[in-house]
Amino acid sequence: MKRRDIVQKLGFSALFACMAANIVFLGSILFFIAARGLSSINWEFLTQAPRDSMTAGGVAPAIVGTLYLTLGAIIFALPLGVACAVYLTEYSPKGWIVNVLRISINNLAGVPSVVFGLFGLTVFVKYFGFGVSILSGSLTLGILALPLIISASQEAMTAVPQSIREASLALGATHWETIRRVVLPAALPGILTGVILSVGRVAGETAPILFTAAAFYVKGYPHSVFSEVMALPYHIYALMTEGTHPEEQTRIAYASSLLLLALVLSVSMLAIYIRQRQRKTYNA
Amino acid sequence: MHDLNVDYEKQMGMENFHPALVKGPVGVNMNSLGEADLFGAEPKISARGVNFYYGAKRALNNITIDFSPRRVTSIIGPSGCGKSTFIRLLNRMHELVPGSRLEGEILIDGLDILSPACDAAELRKRVGMVFQKPNPFPKTVFENIAYGLEVNGVTDRHVIEEKVVDSLQKAALWGEIKDRLKDSALGLSGGQQQRLCIARCLAVSPEVILFDEPCASLDPISTAKIEELILTLKKEYTIVIVTHNMQQAARVSDQTAFFLMGDLIETGRTDRIFKAPRDKRTEDYITGRFG
Amino acid sequence: MHRHFDEELQHLKNDILKMGALAQEAIMNAVDALKNRDKATARKVIDSDVEMDRLELAVDEKCLDLIALHQPMAGDLRFITTAIKLNAELERIGDLAVDVAQRALEISDKPLLKPLVDIPRLADVAGRMIGGAIEAFIKGDTALAKKVVLTDPEADELKRGVEKELIYDYMMKDGSTADRAVQLLLAARHLERVCDHAVGMAEDIIYMVDARVVRHHPEELK
Numbered sequence: 001m002k003r004r005d006i007v008q009k010l011g012f013s014a015l016f017a018c019m020a021a022n023i024v025f026l027g028s029i030l031f032f033i034a035a036r037g038l039s040s041i042n043w044e045f046l047t048q049a050p051r052d053s054m055t056a057g058g059v060a061p062a063i064v065g066t067l068y069l070t071l072g073a074i075i076f077a078l079p080l081g082v083a084c085a086v087y088l089t090e091y092s093p094k095g096w097i098v099n100v101l102r103i104s105i106n107n108l109a110g111v112p113s114v115v116f117g118l119f120g121l122t123v124f125v126k127y128f129g130f131g132v133s134i135l136s137g138s139l140t141l142g143i144l145a146l147p148l149i150i151s152a153s154q155e156a157m158t159a160v161p162q163s164i165r166e167a168s169l170a171l172g173a174t175h176w177e178t179i180r181r182v183v184l185p186a187a188l189p190g191i192l193t194g195v196i197l198s199v200g201r202v203a204g205e206t207a208p209i210l211f212t213a214a215a216f217y218v219k220g221y222p223h224s225v226f227s228e229v230m231a232l233p234y235h236i237y238a239l240m241t242e243g244t245h246p247e248e249q250t251r252i253a254y255a256s257s258l259l260l261l262a263l264v265l266s267v268s269m270l271a272i273y274i275r276q277r278q279r280k281t282y283n284a
Numbered sequence: 285m286h287d288l289n290v291d292y293e294k295q296m297g298m299e300n301f302h303p304a305l306v307k308g309p310v311g312v313n314m315n316s317l318g319e320a321d322l323f324g325a326e327p328k329i330s331a332r333g334v335n336f337y338y339g340a341k342r343a344l345n346n347i348t349i350d351f352s353p354r355r356v357t358s359i360i361g362p363s364g365c366g367k368s369t370f371i372r373l374l375n376r377m378h379e380l381v382p383g384s385r386l387e388g389e390i391l392i393d394g395l396d397i398l399s400p401a402c403d404a405a406e407l408r409k410r411v412g413m414v415f416q417k418p419n420p421f422p423k424t425v426f427e428n429i430a431y432g433l434e435v436n437g438v439t440d441r442h443v444i445e446e447k448v449v450d451s452l453q454k455a456a457l458w459g460e461i462k463d464r465l466k467d468s469a470l471g472l473s474g475g476q477q478q479r480l481c482i483a484r485c486l487a488v489s490p491e492v493i494l495f496d497e498p499c500a501s502l503d504p505i506s507t508a509k510i511e512e513l514i515l516t517l518k519k520e521y522t523i524v525i526v527t528h529n530m531q532q533a534a535r536v537s538d539q540t541a542f543f544l545m546g547d548l549i550e551t552g553r554t555d556r557i558f559k560a561p562r563d564k565r566t567e568d569y570i571t572g573r574f575g
Numbered sequence: 576m577h578r579h580f581d582e583e584l585q586h587l588k589n590d591i592l593k594m595g596a597l598a599q600e601a602i603m604n605a606v607d608a609l610k611n612r613d614k615a616t617a618r619k620v621i622d623s624d625v626e627m628d629r630l631e632l633a634v635d636e637k638c639l640d641l642i643a644l645h646q647p648m649a650g651d652l653r654f655i656t657t658a659i660k661l662n663a664e665l666e667r668i669g670d671l672a673v674d675v676a677q678r679a680l681e682i683s684d685k686p687l688l689k690p691l692v693d694i695p696r697l698a699d700v701a702g703r704m705i706g707g708a709i710e711a712f713i714k715g716d717t718a719l720a721k722k723v724v725l726t727d728p729e730a731d732e733l734k735r736g737v738e739k740e741l742i743y744d745y746m747m748k749d750g751s752t753a754d755r756a757v758q759l760l761l762a763a764r765h766l767e768r769v770c771d772h773a774v775g776m777a778e779d780i781i782y783m784v785d786a787r788v789v790r791h792h793p794e795e796l797k
Contacts, residue, residue, distance in 0.1 A: 094382065161419070163415060163417060163419035164419050164420075164421055164422070166377065166380070166413075166415065166419070167415065167419045167420075167421065167481070167484075168421070168431070168435075169377070169380070169405075169408065170375060170377065170408050170412065170413040170415075170485075171408065171409070171412070171431065171432035171435065171436075171484065171485070171488055172405045172406065172407075172408045172409035172432065172435060172436055172488060173405065173431075173432075173435040174405055174435075177435045181431070181434075181435070182421055182431075185422070185423070186421075186422050530648065531646055534648075557649075558648050558649060558652070559649065559652060559653065559786060560649065560653070560786025561649050566649075567649045567650055570648040570649050571647070571648050571649050571650060571651045572576075572578060572580070573576055573578060574576060
C-alpha cells in the first residue's frame with residue numbers, strides 16, 4: 001500500500017473515532033437517565049399530581065406547565081422573529097447597519113439564560129406587573145428563542161433562490177406579495193427548523209423561568225396566563241435541591257428528566273415530520 | 285420527405301408562398317436595405333439613447349433600437365456585452381439592482397415606461413419575462429399559473445381554471461401534464477418547467493415577452509420545442525430573446541441585434557445579419573473569429 | 576483568433592484554383608486542337624474531363640461537409656456557397672471544352688475551311704475571363720471581378736463576327752462548306768458560353784466579397 005493510502009486510512013479512522021466518541025456520550029446520557037428513571041415511569045406518574053411531600057404521585061402539572069410555557073414562548077417569538085427576519089432580509093438597506101443588527105442578534109443567542117431570567121423578573125414580573133406567571137415566563141422564554149428563530153428564518157429566506165423572487169415580480173406581483181406568497185412559503189421548512197431548535201431549547205430551560213413563572217408546588221392545574229406553574233426542568237432542579245426526602249426525590253427527578261427528554265424529542269419529531277411533508281410537496 | 289410533400293402542397297397556390305418570396309426584397313442589395321422600415325410598422329418598443337450604469341461602471345452606451353410588433357428580435361453578443369442587462373430594462377427588472385442608474389428613454393406603444401407615472405408592477409404584467417433557468421415556484425403546476433392571475437386581482441375560480449388550461453395549451457404543455465396539475469411543478473423535466481414558466485407568463489396576457497437565454501440549461505429536444513413555441517407565439521406577441529446560440533437566433537428571429545461591451549454594434553433583419561453583416565466586429569463574432 | 580476552419584477554407588480555395596487551372600487548360604488545348612486539326616490533343620481534352628468531373632464531386636462534397644459540420648455564417652457562408660457555384664460553373668466550362676474538342680475531331684479529316692483567327696482570339700478572351708474570375712476569387716478582389724463582367728461584350732462581339740463571316744462568306748456562298756462552317760459556328764458558340772460562365776462566376780464573387788447582388792441587377796455594377 002502506498003504511503004498516501006495509509007495516511008488516508010489513518011485520517012478516516014481518526015474521524016470515525018471522533019464520531020464514535022460522540023455516539024458514546026449521547027448514548028450514555030440516554031442510558032443513565034433511562035436506567036434510573038424508566039422504572040418510575042408509569043401511568044400514574046404521567047397523570048397524577050405529586051403527593052406525600054413530592055415522594056409519590058406524578059408530575060402531570062409540571063408537564064402541562066412546560067407545554068404551556070413552551071407554547072406561549074413560540075406564539076410570542078415566532079411571528080416577531082419571522083417579521084424581524086423578513087425585514088432584515090427583504091427590506092432593510094444592505095450595509096453595516098444590517099450587519100450590526102445581525103451580530104447583535106447572534107450575541108443575544110449567547111447571553112446566559114439566567115440573565116434572561118433576571119431581565120424577565122425586572123420587566124415582566126415587576127415593571128409590567130404580570131407577576132410570577134405563565135405570561136411572564138412565556139415572554140422571557142420567547143425572548144430567549146427569538147435569536148434562534150430570527151437567524152433560522154433569515155437563513156431560510158436567504159436560501160430562497162433570487163430567481164423565483166424575480167419570477168414573481170416579473171408577473172406583476174408587488175414586493176410584499178412576493179414575500180408573502182412566494183418567499184415565506186418556500187422558506188417555511190427552514191423556519192420550522194428554527195422552531196424545532198427553539199422548542200428544544202425553551203422546553204429545557206430552567207433559569208429563565210426560575211424567577212418568572214415556576215413554582216415548586218402548585219395545587220391543581222393553571223387556570224389563566226397569570227397563574228404560577230410547575231415546569232419539568234424547574235421541578236427536577238427543585239427536587240434535587242429542596243425537600244426532605246432526598247432518596248425518593250432523586251428517583252422522581254430522574255424519571256422527570258427522562259420525561260423531559262422524551263417530550264423535547266417528540267416535539268422535535270413532530271416538527272421534523274411537518275417539515276419533511278412540506279419538503280415533499282415542494283420538492284416533488 | 286413526408287414533410288416536404290406537405291409543404292409543397294401547401295405552397296401550390298401562389299398566395300401561399302412565403303411572403304418574402306412574393307414581395308420581399310429578393311436579390312436586392314442587402315447592404316442598401318433600410319433598417320428603420322424593416323417590417324413596415326410602428327415599433328412596439330423603442331429605446332432611445334439608453335445609458336445604464338452599475339454604480340460608476342457604465343454597462344450600456346447610448347443604445348437606440350426599435351422592436352417591431354409581433355416579431356422576434358434576438359439579441360446576441362459575447363458574455364458581459366450587456367444583452368441581458370438591456371432586456372431587463374424593458375420590464376424594469378433593473379430596479380432590483382441597488383445603485384444602478386438609467387438614462388434615456390424606453391417607449392412601449394409610444395409611452396415612456398421609465399416615467400414615475402408608469403407603475404412597475406403594471407408594466408411587468410404587460411411585459412412578461414422568461415428566465416435563463418426554469419424558475420417555477422415551489423408550488424403545484426396549477427398554482428404556478430394561477431399565481432400571476434391572483435396577484436393581479438383575478439379571484440373567480442372559473443376564470444382562473446380556464447386561463448390555466450388555455451395558457452398550458454398555448455405553451456404546448458397541456459397534453460403532457462393535464463393529469464399532473466396538482467403535482468409539484470418541481471417534478472417536471474427541465475424543458476417542461478421552462479414551458480410552464482412560459483405558460484405562467486402567458487396567463488397574465490402580456491403584450492411583450494422577454495426571453496433571457498431560455499434554452500441555456502435545456503437539452504436539444506427541449507430547446508427545439510421552445511423554439512417552435514416562440515415561432516408560434518410571435519403571431520400574438522412581440523418577442524425579444526437574448527441568446528448565446530447564434531443558430532438559435534438565426535432560426536427563431538426576424539431581427540437580430542449584436543451587442544459588444546455595452547454598445548449596440550449592429551441591428552437588422554436576421555437573414556441580412558447572418559448573410560452579410562456590415563460591421564467587421566459582427567462578422568468576427570458570428571463566424572467565431574472573435575478573440 | 577486562429578480557426579482550424581480557416582485551414583479547411585484554404586483547402587477549398589486551393590481546390591477551386593485547381594478546377595480553374597484545369598478548365599483554362601482544357602479550353603486552350605481544345606482550341607489548339609481545332610486550330611491545328613490535331614486529333615491527339617482533342618482526345619486528350621476529352622479524356623481529361625474525367626478528372627474535372629471527379630474533382631467537381633469532391634469539392635461539392637467538401638462544401639456540403641463544411642456547411643453541415645461548421646454551420647458557417649456571414650462571410651464564411653458566402654465563401655462556401657460561392658465555391659459551390661464556381662465549382663459548378665467550372666465543371667460546365669470543362670464540358671464546353673470537351674464540346675469544342677469534339678468539333679475539332681469532326682473537322683480534322685476535312686480540308687481546311689480557312690485559317691482560324693477570331694476563334695483563337697475568342698478563346699483567348701475566355702481564358703482571360705476564367706483566369707480573372709479565379710484570381711478575383713482567390714484575392715477577394717471585386718474590381719477584378721467587375722472587369723471580368725465588363726469584358727463579356729468583347730466576347731459577344733467576337734462571336735457575332737465569326738458568325739457573320741461563316742454564314743455570309745461561306746455557307747451562303749458555297750453550300751458545300753456548310754458542314755465545316757457549322758462546326759466552327761458551334762465552337763464559337765461554345766466559347767461564348769464559356770465567357771458567360773466566367774461572368775456568372777465573377778458576379779458570384781462580387782456577392783461573396785461585398786454581399787452585393789449584381790446578378791440580374793446590372794445597375795448594381797456601377
